Amino acid sequence: MLPIISIKNFSKSFGKTKAVENLNLDIEKGELFGLIGPDGAGKTTTIRTIVTLMAPDSGEIYVNNLDVSKDIRKIRSITGYMPQRFSLYPDLSINQNLNFFANLFDVPKKEIAGRKKRLFQFSNLEPFANRLAGQLSGGMKQKLALSCTLIHNPVVLILDEPTTGVDPVSRNEFWIILKELKSEGVTILVSTPYMDEALKCDRIAIMHEGSVLAHGKPEALTALIDNNIYKLTGSGLINKYIDSIVQITGILSVQSFGDSLHLTFPKLTSEQEINDKIKDILKQNFMLKQIEPTIEDVFIALVEGKSQNGN
Amino acid sequence: MKTRRIVSIITKEYIHIFRDWRSLIIIILMPILMIILYGYAITFDIKNLTFAVIDDAKTPESRELIRGFTENRFFVLKYMDIKRGEIEPLFKKRFIQMVIVIPKDFSESLISNRVTKVQLLVDAADSNVGTFIYNYSNRVIQLYNEKINFKTPGIVNLKPRILYNPDMKSVNFFVPGLVALILLLISALLTSIAITREKETGTLEQILVSPVHPIEIIGGKVIPYITLGLLNGTIILLFARFLFKVPINGSLFLIAALALLYIFVALSFGLMISASVKTQLVAMLETLMSTVLPTIMLSGLIFPVASMPLPLRIISKAIPATHFLIIIRGIMLKGVGFWELWQHAAALSAIGFVLLFIATKRFKMTLE
Structure with missing residues (x-):
């Protein structure tokens, strides 16, 4: 089966800045695909090009076998796109916002009521249908935004950082809705700077500085790491001891995660050996525990690997 | 092109307009304020010019001459x-604009039928005022001559009949001009803001990814504001007619029809600006600069186009207000009909369609 989104050698620059360089990616029909990466990784540029808001400098992008540089209008009618800064009309009610987008996307008049009803089922916004969008809470606004992008039953749903700036409860709820949509057969491409959200995707691509560092199932990516990751907790780690910890022989990297540290060591180094060395430095109570690598660890390992290769 | 999409954009614009009643009030009050302020401030009518007299003669004849100057509304002794x-x-302190010096031998000279010289000193720093004083003084002297030399045969007497603005009130000339200026400014501002507002809030990005065509967006944006423009036009005309007492000699229907055309041109202009500008502030500034300045300087609003050098005369033809000024002054003051004005109506339509074409072309369906 052909992938529903197929990106080949895609590059795009703005002036002298290369936003995306030589990107290759296939997204299969029906999957929930995550573009993971920090700000400036090229996620938004890639997404905007897929939804035909920008033209590629070079390379080819096909959405459902339609060329993004030629079949602009056709692609627009089969994709649902929620921009990073999705803004609804704050002076229009929920109903008016939905109707507006339904008309804009040529949803058959007879079907509008039915579709709204279905969208209300998962968004639970029905009781507020006549409330102005400007008066909704952040999470509700976001659900309304998603409903507006779904009103025309898109084949592909493309979301640019939908959970940025949304409270954790609403974020969770939002992912549940995405899972529901996926189970109904909608292909979803979602970008996020939150590495923990990567685990909720079927497959992910880790982006950094305009190119894909790795892609695949999240579990497969974390399995790639052939070093051991240890989580170190204790007081004053980051303020006082981090400089000495970095000096430990054999240590590959030190990353702070909140108030704890993630230490990377080669598999050969034994936990006992590490424990002793840290005891020498800290001279106080601490906890050292080997942990499963997270996507963030993968990201850091990939970025460091890349810069070392570069040097 | 689908009417359904246009209708949905139009409906949405109307909701915006009526929900935001504060802006609506501003849209209605701004033209009223402008016409009142400008209508009273911009005037060429000259009144209350102060002058001094040095009367060395001090005879009944010399006093009669001075009375000739004081007996009208223009001069104050x-x-x-x-x-x-x-x-x-006194001139330097701007206490007076004119001095009349009557020589000692004024009466004797008159009686002995010699040419009698009276000196007139005029402050012509403002050349319009200077010319006015000079001309009017001549007129006073002429009347005086007729009075004392009534027996003199063979004086040519000019009998003027002032047409279309018999009282020569500059308000009759300016207020219709203000209609042109205000309609252009408000209408262009309305549409330029309507599009850039959506750019700023990000909703435009959402509209752009729909299968909507630029013409549908632009049509949906222009049509609601045409009605607002017409409302503004009606208000301004009511003020012109009843506050400034400017006559409307021609057909109201023709004014409405051609004002509609002019509003369409102005809205297209606003759209053209907003198509290539990102923020509301820049759109407002650009609209202000590019409507007000050329209209005031080059359209004939104040300075007659006929006396401009050729290149400027050519440029003025491309300015919508040039044509609308001829139209509105023609209809209001001279009562002319469509057949005297059709060329200007055609010019306006041409400008409007060119602007709309550029706006549609410039209106990018992408974010680059």
Whole structure:
């Protein structure tokens, strides 16, 4: 089966800045695909090009076998796109916002009521249908935004950082809705700077500085790491001891995660050996525990690997 | 192109307009304020010019001459018999604009039928005022001559009949001009803001990814604001007619029809600006600069186009207000009909369609 989104050698620059360089990616029909990466990784540029808001400098992008540089209008009618800064009309009610987008996307008049009803089922916004969008809470606004992008039953749903700036409860709820949509057969491409959200995707691509560092199932990516990751907790780690910890022989990297540290060591180094060395430095109570690598660890390992290769 | 999409954009714009009643009030009040302020401030009518007299003769004849100046609404006698050394300080302090010096032998000279010289000193720093004083003084002297030399045969007497603005009130000339200026400014501002507002809030990105065509977006944006423009036009005309007492000699229907055309041109202009500008502030500034300045300087609103050098005359033809000024002054003051104005109506339509075409072309369906 052909992938529903197929990106080949895609590059795009703005002036002298290369936003995306030589990107290759296939997204299969029906999957929930995550573009993971920090700000400036090229996620938004890639997404905007897929939804035909920008033209590629070079390379080819096909959405459902339609060329993004030629079949602009056709692609627009089969994709649902929620921009990073999705803004609804704050002076229009929920109903008016939905109707507006339904008309804009040529949803058959007879079907509008039915579709709204279905969208209300998962968004639970029905009781507020006549409330102005400007008066909704952040999470509700976001659900309304998603409903507006779904009103025309898109084949592909493309979301640019939908959970940025949304409270954790609403974020969770939002992912549940995405899972529901996926189970109904909608292909979803979602970008996020939150590495923990990567685990909720079927497959992910880790982006950094305009190119894909790795892609695949999240579990497969974390399995790639052939070093051991240890989580170190204790007081004053980051303020006082981090400089000495970095000096430990054999240590590959030190990353702070909140108030704890993630230490990377080669598999050969034994936990006992590490424990002793840290005891020498800290001279106080601490906890050292080997942990499963997270996507963030993968990201850091990939970025460091890349810069070392570069040097 | 689908009417359904246009209708949905139009409906949405109307909701915006009516929900935001504060802006609506501003849209209605701004033209009223403008017409009142400009209508009273911009005037060429000259009144209350102050002058001084040095009457060395002090005879009944010389007093009769001075009365000739004081018996009208233009001149006010402020200083009598000042010293010659005081003339210049008074001019410099701008206390007076004119001095009349009547020589000692004024009466004798008149009686003995010699040419009698009276000196007139005029402050012509403002050349319009200077010319006016000079011309009007001549007229006063002419009347005086007729009065004392009524037996003199063979004086050519000009009998003017002032057409279309018999009282020569500059308000009749300016207020219709203000209609042109205000309609253009408000209408262009409305649409330029309507599009850039959506750019700023990000909703435009959402509209752009729909299968909507630029013409549908632009049509949906223009049509609601045409009605607002017409409302503004009606208000301004009511003020012109009833506050400033400007006559409307021609057909109201023709004014409405051609004003509609002019509003369409102005809205297209606003759209053209907003198509290539990102923020509301820049759109407002650009609209202000590019509507007000050319309209005031080059359209004939104040300075007659006929007396401009050729390149500027050519440029003025491309300015919508040039044509609308001829139309509105023609209809209001002269009562002319469509057949005298069709060329200007055609020019307006041409400008409108060119602007709309550029706006549609410039209106990018992408974010680059």
